Amino acid sequence: MVDRIVIIGAGQAAAQAAHSLRAGDYQGRLVMLGNEGLAPYQRPPLSKAYLSGATGLDRITLKPQEFWDQEHVETYFDVPATELDRVTQVVKTSDGQAFHYDVAIIATGSSVRRLSCPGAELAGVHYLRNIGDADGLRENFLPGKKLVIIGGGYIGLEVAAIAIKAGLEVTILEAATRMLARVAPPVISTFFEDLHRQAGVTMLNNVRIAALVGDKQVRGVKLEDGQIIAAHLVLVAIGIVPNAQLAQAAGLSASDGIETDLDARTSDPHIYAIGDCASRPLVHYDHRRSRLESVHNALEQAKFAAASILGLPRPVEEVPWFWSDQYDIKLQIVGLSMGATQSVVRGDAASRQFAVFHLDGANRLLAVDAINMPPAFMVGKQIIARQGHLAPARLADMSISMKEIGAGA
Amino acid sequence: MAKVTYIEHSGKEHVLDLAPGTTIMEGAVKNRIPGIDADCGGACACATCHVFVDADWIEKTGKLGSMEESMLDFAEGITPLSRLSCQISMTPELDGIIVRLPAAQH
Ligand SMILES: Cc1cc2nc3c(=O)[nH]c(=O)nc-3n(C[C@H](O)[C@H](O)[C@H](O)COP(=O)(O)OP(=O)(O)OC[C@H]3O[C@@H](n4cnc5c(N)ncnc54)[C@H](O)[C@@H]3O)c2cc1C
Ligand code: FES
Numbered sequence: 001m002v003d004r005i006v007i008i009g010a011g012q013a014a015a016q017a018a019h020s021l022r023a024g025d026y027q028g029r030l031v032m033l034g035n036e037g038l039a040p041y042q043r044p045p046l047s048k049a050y051l052s053g054a055t056g057l058d059r060i061t062l063k064p065q066e067f068w069d070q071e072h073v074e075t076y077f078d079v080p081a082t083e084l085d086r087v088t089q090v091v092k093t094s095d096g097q098a099f100h101y102d103v104a105i106i107a108t109g110s111s112v113r114r115l116s117c118p119g120a121e122l123a124g125v126h127y128l129r130n131i132g133d134a135d136g137l138r139e140n141f142l143p144g145k146k147l148v149i150i151g152g153g154y155i156g157l158e159v160a161a162i163a164i165k166a167g168l169e170v171t172i173l174e175a176a177t178r179m180l181a182r183v184a185p186p187v188i189s190t191f192f193e194d195l196h197r198q199a200g201v202t203m204l205n206n207v208r209i210a211a212l213v214g215d216k217q218v219r220g221v222k223l224e225d226g227q228i229i230a231a232h233l234v235l236v237a238i239g240i241v242p243n244a245q246l247a248q249a250a251g252l253s254a255s256d257g258i259e260t261d262l263d264a265r266t267s268d269p270h271i272y273a274i275g276d277c278a279s280r281p282l283v284h285y286d287h288r289r290s291r292l293e294s295v296h297n298a299l300e301q302a303k304f305a306a307a308s309i310l311g312l313p314r315p316v317e318e319v320p321w322f323w324s325d326q327y328d329i330k331l332q333i334v335g336l337s338m339g340a341t342q343s344v345v346r347g348d349a350a351s352r353q354f355a356v357f358h359l360d361g362a363n364r365l366l367a368v369d370a371i372n373m374p375p376a377f378m379v380g381k382q383i384i385a386r387q388g389h390l391a392p393a394r395l396a397d398m399s400i401s402m403k404e405i406g407a408g409a
Numbered sequence: 410m411a412k413v414t415y416i417e418h419s420g421k422e423h424v425l426d427l428a429p430g431t432t433i434m435e436g437a438v439k440n441r442i443p444g445i446d447a448d449c450g451g452a453c454a455c456a457t458c459h460v461f462v463d464a465d466w467i468e469k470t471g472k473l474g475s476m477e478e479s480m481l482d483f484a485e486g487i488t489p490l491s492r493l494s495c496q497i498s499m500t501p502e503l504d505g506i507i508v509r510l511p512a513a514q515h
Contacts, residue, residue, distance in 0.1 A: 023443070042450045060450070064439055071441075296455075299448055318515075323454035330476060332454055374476060378456070378483035 002102045002309055003028035006091045008081040008246065009107035010034025012042065013275030013298035015062045017105050020306035022071045030073045031099050033091070035080035036130060039065055044295060046134040047158040048325050052165070053138065057131060084250040086268055103270055103309050106258060107302070108243035110276040110293065115150065115236045119212030119222075124233045128155055129240070140233050143167030148221050148229055150209065151237040152179035154324045157192060159235055160201050161326040171202040171229055173221065178205055185337070185356050188369050191349050195329065242277045242291060255279075257291035262317075263308035264301045272309070274301035283317045284384060285336055285366075294322045319384045321377075332377035335367030335384045344392045346376060355380075363389045365409070375402035383409045411504040415442050418512045427499045433508060434458040434495035444510030451495035453477055457514040459484040460494045463507035470497050470506075486511060 005021065007014045010032050018032055034040070040062045049055040068075045076093070083092040084104065091099045112127040114120065126137050137159070141147075145168050149156045152174035160170045172179065178189040179196075193203055208224035212234060220228040244254040253259040253267040257279030264272045264280065275298035281287040296318065303315050321334040329352065337343075340358035347354030355376035358367040365388055368380030379402040383390065388409035394400055410426040413436055417423070427436045437445040446457035453476050462470055467490050473481070477496045481487055494508065 044450065044452065059435065062438075062450075067439065067441060295450070296448060315515075321455075323449065323452060325452065330452075330454065372476070374479040375483065378480070 002026075004100055004102045005030050005105065005309070006099045006101040006103075007032045007105045007107055008084070008091060009109060009243075009275070009277075010036065010038075010040050010075070010077055011107060011109050011275065011298070012040065012062070012295055013109070013302045014105070014107035015040035016299045016302035017107060017274060017306055018068070018071070018073050019063075020303050021309065022073070024306055024310045024312055026306075026310055028102075030071075032068070032073055032075050032077075033079050033081050033093060033099075034075070034077040037078040038131065039063065039068065039075070039077060041131065042295070043129070044323075046131065047128060047155050048162070050131075051134055051138055051141075051159065052162045081246060084246050084271070086250050086271070089270060101270070103272065105305055106247055106266070106271065106273040106277060107275050107298075108246065108277045110240035110242045112236070113239045113241055115209075115212070115238065117209055117211050119214065119218065120236075122212055122214045122218040123216055124214070124218040124231070125212060126233060126235045128159065128235060128237060137233075137235065141166040141168060144169070145232040146230050147171070147233050147235065148173065148231040149235045149237060150221070151239070152176075152181075152203070152205070153183065153237060153239065154180070156235070156237040157196065158324060158326055159237065160196055161199065164196075164199050164201055165327075169202075170200070171204065171231075172196070173207040173209065173223075173229070174203070174205045175207060175209075176205065179203060184333075184369060185343055185358070187343070187345055187349065187356055188331070188371070191354075191371060192326065192329075195327065199327065240276065240293060242279075244277055247271075247273065247277075259289070260301075262304070263314060264305040265308060272305040274298065274305050282320070282336070284319050284387065285338075288338075290320075290336065292320050294320065296321050319381050321381065330372055332370045332374065333367070334370075334377055334381045335365070337367035340366045342392060344395045346395055347373060347398060357390070357392075357395050359390065359392065363391065365390050379403065379406035382406055411499045411501060412506075413499070413503075414505075414507045415444070416507065416509045417442075417444050418510055429499050429501065431499050432495050433460065433497045433499070433506075434493075436499075437494065437510075442510075444514075445494060446514040447495060449495075453480060453493060453496060456480045456484045456493060458494045459487070459511055459514060460492055460508040461488060461490045461511070462492050462497075463509070464490060466503070466506045466508075467492075469502055485513070 258273035337358040370377040449455035
């Protein structure tokens with residue numbers, strides 16, 4: 001019988017796991033270990049409404065402390081786990097405690113990828129993963145300051161949108177040939193590049209960084225061609241790496257993320273891994289193994305783990321989805337476009353309302369990127385879930401509604 | 410503070426006093442009221458915070474934004490009383506509002 005559960009980590013996935021376990025009538029001991037000194041909170045606002053000052057910590061906190069107390073979750077938000085001993089089934093912590101488990105859930109999230117060039121340690125070089133990082137950036141968001149963002153992914157672009165509105169001079173440097181190159185098709189990249197340029201952001205693609213320059217405080221970013229781009233502050237947003245060290249040290253399978261099965265169970269049946277730190281097979285994509293970095297993934301895997309631990313039926317798997325807010329634009333993405341051979345645009349980018357549908361050679365829908373177009377996102381999600389096929393010409397035809405298209409797929 | 414009554418699908422009632430500016434979604438998820446998932450945390454990106462506003466109150470909640478309207482259109486079992494509860498912020502005028510929760514959000 002499972003009577004002692006220890007959750008390592010205290011973020012989005014951990015919070016959902018604890019909540020789902022109690023909601024599923026788990027009565028035993030439930031421990032949550034964190035290392036940020038804070039109850040689990042949402043990260044998406046850190047590059048959006050929290051960064052702009054429109055919302056505060058209390059509102060982005062997932063549940064107040066009373067919630068955890070009432071649910072009898074023993075929370076240790078400043079007691080990181082340091083070792084996972086699978087033989088004795090014990091989680092050891094930095095303050096010397098040992099928590100016995102029947103089941104352990106690893107929900108340690110991910111860490112930012114660090115810049116390794118000369119000057120990377122200068123003051124004024126920021127990253128963005130947690131609340132302290134966001135506060136550090138926000139304090140320096142003063143009109144007229146020059147912000148250079150290294151990395152044109154979602155986080156870089158979202159921060160640019162907030163910073164330009166706060167009156168900073170913003171430059172984004174991207175190594176690839178276009179912004180969002182790793183995560184979006186060219187049409188979407190072009191759309192966001194135009195949007196940011198119109199807002200006054202300078203965007204440079206194909207950039208190679210040689211060093212960050214300055215004495216103690218960063219003063220600029222030096223490119224390989226010798227050019228120096230002046231900066232008062234630099235944000236490095238070049239991706240994340242999964243926090244899999246504890247799992248690896250314990251001998252669990254983990255190459256790029258801790259490997260799990262459909263139930264979020266690792267190679268040790270007493271240990272689950274959920275959220276950013278895990279890699280999982282995806283039922284809608286021929287069980288291809290993927291590491292996903294999204295709220296939806298964290299919530300879903302937490303629910304799978306809780307169901308499996310409690311012997312409940314596994315919730316129906318949803319198609320992975322994600323969103324990004326920049327200015328007044330909402331991008332919603334559903335599915336994974338890897339393997340797509342055709343992309344069909346519905347609507348017109350100039351109207352700021354359009355979507356890109358990604359299909360394979362047999363017209364099976366794999367993914368949708370929707371700009372201010374929820375019907376494309378919502379119907380796309382349903383079609384991908386049932387592995388539906390679509391005629392590209394119908395998709396592009398705006399006189400046929402998304403509901404009709406969905407009904408015919 | 411403004412009062413909200415949540416009625417679960419089972420008929421069970423919960424009454425909360427919320428600070429102005431707090432959304433009806435936040436009230437539920439932070440106070441152990443089951444029935445609202447709110448996967449996106451209020452970003453109007455998921456439609457898992459669907460509620461039915463009591464007919465006497467629906468007008469006072471104001472007009473739906475275009476994103477909300479279009480997301481809501483795809484939620485399960487919508488009616489003219491449907492709203493996304495993350496898009497309703499409490500104001501003194503909403504003191505006393507009643508919302509009913511659907512059987513499921515997914
Ligand atoms: C700025 C930003 C914007 C984002 N925007 C979006 C968005 O718009 N949409 C979206 O879907 N996703 C977004 N994401 C991604 C999303 O927030 C993550 O995918 C999600 O938080 C993952 O949840 P998690 O629980 O796996 O990790 P986390 O939420 O990171 O939680 C892991 C926690 O475990 C702690 N921890 C690590 N090691 C230990 C240890 N040894 N002992 C104890 N605790 C430990 C960590 O410090 C952390 O608190 C964004 C992320 C960031 C940073
Ligand atoms: S919480 Fe996601 S739409 Fe309301």
